[in-house]
Amino acid sequence: MTATHISPAELRTAAPATDARALTGKRRIAFASFVDENYLPGFLVLLRSLALSNPGVCEDFIVLHDDLKPSSVAQIRALHPRVSFRRVDADHYDSYAKGDQDNYLVRKAYFILDVFKIRDYDTVITLDTDMVVLGSISELLSLREGLAAVPQFFYGQHKLNSGLLVIQKEYLSDEFYAKIDHVGRTGAYELDKHDQGILNAVLDGDFVRLDPRFNFVKRRLSGDLPVPDDTAILHFTGRHKPWQGGEAGYDKAQERWREFDMTDAELHAxxxxxxxxxxxxxxxxxxxxxxxxxxxxxxxRRVALAHIGAGDYQAAVDIMERVHIPVDEAWPHEVYGHALLAVSRYEEAKAQLLLATAAPNRAATAFARLALISWVHGDDAASHKYALQGLTVDPTHRAGRIWHQRTISVPAQQSGSAAEQLAHVAFYMDRQGNAGDKLLPESVRLAFDPDTTNRRWHSVHAHRLFDEAALERVNARRGMVIGGGGLFIPDTMPNGNSAWQWNVPDELLKRIDVPIAVYAVGFNAFDGQSYRAQRFRESLRLLVEKSAFFGLRNHGSIEKVRAMLPAHLHDKVRFQPCPTTVTRQLVAGWKDPATRDDTILINAAYDRASLRFGHDYGYFLAQMAKAVRELGDLAEVQCVAHSLDDERIAFDLRREHGVSMPVIPMYDFENDEIRELYARTKLVIGMRGHAGMIPFGCGTPIISLISHPKMAYFLRDIERPEWGVSVHDRNLAEVLVERSRDLLADHDRTVADVHGRQQELWKITQANAAELRTVLGG
Structure with a gap:
């Protein structure tokens, strides 16, 4: 299959600028069942069995129905947190040709066909309500093509059993539903097979065949045979259902169903x-x-950890406040302390964490969090002390080592006159930290002044509590710059003061007297990531009101932020590209390389992996293995790791697919080394935002592996959306290799295109700089 080139105009038409799922290509998966009052007992058992047999799986569940009592709806909602109800168009199917009119199924069996009207999911898995899930269904979640089903037991491989269907997006279409309608109305199908007969007539054997264990029909167990151990889904076909007393000769099968016929309290336990x-x-x-x-x-404790993992820190506090924690229960104290820390209830958090240090298995983590609290409050000595105590318990504890290194030698802050300095609120990265975040503060400063040292700048770490002393220091400067980077994100260093990365209480933000410039900040939340929406909106509004300049690094962020603001503030939010994208113009004496290394650098990110990959990581890895092999014919392929975790792709490719790549530890690089490496290579294929923006700024062609909307935003801004490919793309390897070949075929022309796109961003940056000089002076 040949990859299709999509023009920027076509891509802009295809999805709104801030439609995260459309931008990242992340698959939306849902289960679906038709449920009525007669089959409700079976459906409740189905939901329980799905949860208990696959405790790590929770996708949306669409309940199709013609009418359900409010009490039935409540029972269903109690069993699944992501259920939605859609009423079927029952009258529509009255026009279909049908068989025995006395059969109960002659009308309702067709209602499941309404699933083919669903348009807001990429994959829909239908389950009959007389099924029970006994094993893993992860294989079904990873399917990406065709319409998959188990062949019928009695009729050979040509016909499917419609009890379980895995339906991909191409079948969730008006065209396919029209085929169903045509067959149904003409009666050109086995009338006594109802919906199943129609599907078999339409498909005529053209479906993906699944192993029988995914729809193991009861009739295979005639004579009271035991259910095979590898059965994933047991299907009680036939007239006699387990909740109606069952059928003689199938006691062992029906016993498996009864395992899940329990109360809600029993299910919870x-x-x-x-x-x-x-x-x-x-x-x-x-x-x-x-x-x-x-x-x-x-x-x-477990529920609180789930809330913390989802970024809902107040909910974690709430659940821990409901229970009495014995003094010697260290882990609950540590989790409670973590939650309190995340909502800025620091003294209470400290008390809980001190209690947790009594247990050796929790002490290292508790001491690391105590070190964090002290550091947040500007007490480096206490932070260092706590870090050492934790490392005494566990010398390998990563967080403890970070806090120990961060506080081992605190550099002198000021070397210039306060009146000549700008305060700079940013995320200042540690040794072996994310390479992009390490380079970013210097890049921001270069946009204002060639001198990026403490002579001209007063550093304010965004994650430290902005207190009275910090306010006094800032107000002594000639202005304040906030940025750049994805500071509008809730979870890197959560706090209850602002609900974004700068830990600033409203009352202190109001008292900043010097001009404020928000510069090249991004709205960095992933699709589906939790925000303390009200607190964030209030802090955001105040920040916009206080700012003399408010520039965001892409138009996607602009739209997201404007949506949270009153209309009269919308015009204050404007476009300021990330300064890393104009590196060639900012770095004094920059010279483009006369020659380049014959290399292609690949970067993959693993923070918040479930939000990036969903169920598709195995597929992504297999596609990358294929791509790396083929890209090796174009240049030497190397892995560039912005952080330690980024090295995982090299390890996983070697272990799972026997593909090896040299690893470049960019997290150990100084800023000049980062820029030099990216300027020398021929092509960068990167997943991290700055694995695209930095090489672009150095004049190097890029392809973005899109797992987060921000890179799609950036590519739209430079009118080159074809320089990105979703990590979920069905033809990822093919598209990646083809686009790489296109960019490398006439490399000089591609580089010239990068320079041209960059020049447009530079014009905007220069125009903003003129305004900022008026605002901030200097």
Whole structure:
């Protein structure tokens, strides 16, 4: 299959600028069932079995229905946190030719066909309500092509059993539904097979065949045979359903169904007792009422951790406040302390964390969080002390080592006159920290002044509490610059004061007297990431009101932020590209390389991996293995790691696919080394935002592996959306290799195009700089 070139205009038409899923290509997956009152008992068992057999799976569940009682709806909602209800168009199917009019199924069996009207999901998995899930269904979630089903037991491989269908987006279309309608109305199908007969007539054997264990029909067990151990989904076909008394000769199968015929309280307890990975949404949904009912401390701890993992820190505090924590229960104290820290209740957090240090298995983490609290408050000596105490317990503890290194030698802050300095609020990266974040503060300063040292700048770390002393220091300067980078994100260093990365209380922000310039900041939240929306909106509005200049680094961020502001503030929010994208213009004496290394650099990011990859990481890795092999014919392929975790792609490719790449530890590089390496290579294929923006700014062609909207935003801004490909793309390897070949075929022309796109960003930067000189002086 040949990859298709999509023009910028076509891409802009395809999706709104801030439609995150459309921009990243992340698949939306849902389960679906048709449910009525007669089959409700079966459906409730199906939901319980799905949760207990696959505790790490929680996708949206669409309940198709023609009418359900409010009490039935409540029962369903109690079992699944992401359920939605859609009424079927029952009358529509009355026009279909049908068989025996006395059969109960002659009308309602067709209603599941409404699933083919769904347009807001990429993959829909239908489950009949007389099924019970007994094993892992992860293989179904990873399917990406075709319409998949298990062939019928009695009729050979040509016909499918419609009890379970895995339907991809190309079948969720008006065209396919029209085919269903045509067959249904003409009666050109086996009338006694209802919906299944129609699908078999339409498909005529053209479906992806699944292993029978995913729809293991009861009839295979005639004579009371035991259910095979590898059965993933058991299907109670036929007239006699387990909730109606069952059928003689199938006792062992029906016993498996009865395992999940339990009360909600029993379900909650069973889920919390289940081993393996649990899903945050299910853990919260089942764990919260369990904690309310039992007061179980360890259950509360697990629910709190699920809230913390989702960025809902106040909910984590709330659940821990509901239980009594014994003094010697270290882990709950540590988790409670973590949650309190995240909402800026620092003294209470400190008390909980000190209690947690009593247990050797939690002490290192607790001491690291105590070190963080002290550092946030500007007490480097106390932070260093706590870090050392933690390292005494566990010398390998990563967070403890970070705090120890951060406080081991604090550089002198001021070398110039305060009146000549700008205060600079930024995220200042540690040794072996993210290379992009390390380079960014210097790049921002270069946009204002060739001198990036403390002679002209007063550093204000965004993550430190902005207190009275910090306010006094800032107000002594001639202005304040905030940025750049993705400071509008809730979870890197959460706080309850602003709900974004600068830990500033409103009352102190109001008292800043010097001009404020927000510069090249990004709205960095992932699709589906939790925000303390009200607190963030209030802080954001105040910041915009106080700012003399408010520039965001892409138009996607502009639209997101404007949507949170009153209309009269919208015009204050303007475009200021990230200064890393105009590096060639900012760095004094910059010279483009006369020759380049014959290399292609690849970067992949693993922070918030579930939000980046969903169920598709195995697919992504396989596609990257194929791409790396083929790209090796064009140049030497190397892995460039912006952070330690970025090295994982090299390890995973070698372990899973036997593909090796040299690893470049860019996290150890100084800023000049970062720029030099990116300027010398021929092409960078990067997932991190700055693995695209920095090489672009150095004049190097890029292809973005899009797993976050921000890179799609950037590529739209430079009118080159074709320089990006989603990590979920069905033809990822093929597209990646083809676009790489295109960019490398006439490299000089591609570089010239990069320079031209960069020049447009530079014009905007220069225009803004003229205004900023008026605002800030200097």
């Amino acid at each position: 069973a889920y919390l007792a289940a081993g393996g990975t649990t899903h945050r949404d299910l853990l919260v949904h089942y764990g919260t009422p369990y904690v309310e009912r039992t007061g179980d401390v360890n259950a509360a």
